[in-house]
Amino acid sequence: MYRGPARPANHSRFIFLDPRAHNFYPDWDRAANVNVAILRRDAGRNPHDKDIAALVGELSMRSDEFRARWAAHNVRRHYSGTKFFNHPVVGLLELTYQAMELEDDPGHTLTVYPAVPGSPSEEALKLLASWAATENIVQSPKPSLDLRASTKGEV
Template identity: 80%
Template sequence: MNSRDEVRQFLSTRRGRISPQQAGLETFGGRRRVPGLRREEVARLAGVSVDYYTRLERGNLTGVSDSVLDAIARALELDRAEHDHLYDLARTANMTGRKRATAPAPAGVRSELQYLLDTITGAPAFIGNNRMDIVAANTLGYALYSDMYRSTARPANHSRFIFLDPRAHDFYPDWERAANTNVAILRREAGRTPHDKGIAELIGELSMRSDEFRMRWAAHNVRRHYAGTKLFQHSVVGLLELNYQVLGLDDDPGHSLTVYPATPGSSTEEALKLLASWAVTVNIAEVVSAHAPSR
């Protein structure tokens, strides 16, 4: 990705979504050529000159201070994820020295992490990397995402499944939400690690093969994704309403642990027990490893 283009498009799309009324600005009639704020209005709200803000929106964040970034974030009403993304873009703009692609992500995880996953027996759990791959899981984790493993592509990848596998439309009752969230997370990760070759290749592949992905990528939305509730329509046990918690793994950069506990006493808790029994019956570990890695 071109960093200057990223800055330009991110700032312009954020500016375009805010009306003068939302920003508390008076308007004096006349036809406006832009749907949201004008550059001079953002500059006024941020307390910087129009020329300086124009320079920023043209993609030049070199030397910009944290105080100015914070002022721009307030003017554009950025949420926490967007604020962080703006900082990531500025950090990239101010990097010195030769840019190098990030080393390929490990194919698996440390044995201690797999032991940790295996101790989680009442909830699906998996470890993923910043390229949307599942790199390890417990038995229920593999069972939950068994449809993803019907494909021969390895490693199993959330983004490829959502945008390239028709089964995803059945697996996610609200496919639109899942697709929007996935792209927003991927763009945030791309901003945090702009020279990651694996992320760049994934974005390029999906942009070539999926109109749905390309349309969402152009929106420049970003999102934090650490806790909440998700719905899955599993082909074996039906509807699952699962809570999720995502924990970063500090000693394994770019990796995180996701756990999906069910609400105690809920129908989903009972469905997870059935899923666990099914996983043992079909030997889900063999299903997962049935095809040799093709990537």
Template identity: 80%
Template structure:
């Protein structure tokens, strides 16, 4: 990922969404040709010179201090995910060439330690899976494989959330709000790309999706980022129907680049009963063996 271009496009897109009225300042200068704040107004809000902010927005974050980043984030009204993303971009800009070369291609492994599979298998009442920073599913429990069974239909590729959402027509039925799922997925992938700017696997995935999906390409150009740790999701599973599942995403400190996601249903709910049916179906159809065979092929 081109760090300078990413910085330039991210900052200019955030600047363009805020009006002087929203920022609580008097408009600077005369007639406005573009929406949003001018660079001069952002500089004033952040307490830096116009020349310095212009340098930053042109993609040069070399040597920028945390205090300046915080001031820029405040001026542009960045949320937590956007603030973190700006820090990620600055870190990448200030990493030496030697360190960049050493980190190039450092994708998270596509397999997990046996102990993590044991952990997944111990979770029996909720779908659970371990994902990497390319948004692949690298391991799952029985209900996890069953929930995402459609994602394992292509044996030539690892199960990947982004490819499924943008390249598989079944995803439009699986996600009850496909548009929201698509927006969220792109925002998560962009955050991962910012955190791992020299990851060849992420870059190749972005390139593939940009070539094959007009929707992805449009959403990617918006430069939105998002944190994704907890909430509720709705799925229309082809076997058991509508599922309303809570989710929690947990980082794995000993396994950088991997997260554990668990989807429990509210106890006593229709979704909890549906998960019981899903577990029975998974055993009857040998879902785990089929999915693992495709992953290993």
């Protein structure tokens, strides 16, 4: 994910400003089109949102590819489909996705990316999950049992 100086990670910046995005998305053109369509929809829903306006302005100035897509005025929301990702360790991942608007939290969407059961992508995700779980165990601080810190009557 793209992190500029003093900026949080941002998916749109990653797609249009980070050259690694072209390798990460085997179908970069499709990923870019979908990203702009969703951003345009969000901008239409929130016309006075300064953060969206600033992001669109920044991307328009810094990316010819973004500027051309923004000018096309494509507005839509993709709630389900298939996406492809090139992971640097496990390789190509083919994941279906389902996006759900969170009714109790307007403006937020939960997107789930499962792999088809038994597929190479499922095996790759299992491998990545096992690495993450192992890393969490290794980095977790060990509980300390310091009896000197307790006071009378505490357990």
